[in-house]
Amino acid sequence: MAPRGMITMTAVLLCFTLGPLGPAPATCSQMSRSCCTKYNTQPVPLQRIEGYREQTLKENCHIEAIIFYTVMKNEICATRKDLWVRKILKLLSSRLKKMSKAG
CATH class of the missing domain: 4.10.910 (30s ribosomal protein s13; domain 2)
Known part of the structure; x- marks a missing residue:
């Protein structure tokens, strides 16, 4: 062996x-990497989110999703269609822009 x-x-x-x-x-x-198979419908507080990535159909996954990574090392699957998801993505994007200007 x-x-x-x-x-x-x-x-x-x-x-x-x-x-x-x-x-x-x-x-x-x-x-x-594993694929999200369903969406979390409960909003997640911004303070619990460390980052995110996008899941696409190109990854051989059945749904497109935003996968949030939390401070507790959990992965939360969400859809971009939900208002709370779009708000968090916008806030994270603005944080990133501020960080890149500071450097």
Whole structure:
């Protein structure tokens, strides 16, 4: 039986080797990400949010979503259609602009 490290190294090398040949890079880079399958409808206070990312249909997920990362290391799936989501995205965007001007 092969050692665990050897199997992991083989998988990583396959991702890099097969990358130029087709859709393997997306598969390899998305291994650790899971897809949102439903939306949270309850607003989340801005103070609990550390960041976010967008989930798209290109990631082989069935819904588009905004995934908020909280200070408690939770992931909250939401839809951009909800007013509370748009407000938080706008506030986070303005914070980012202020930070980039300060630097």
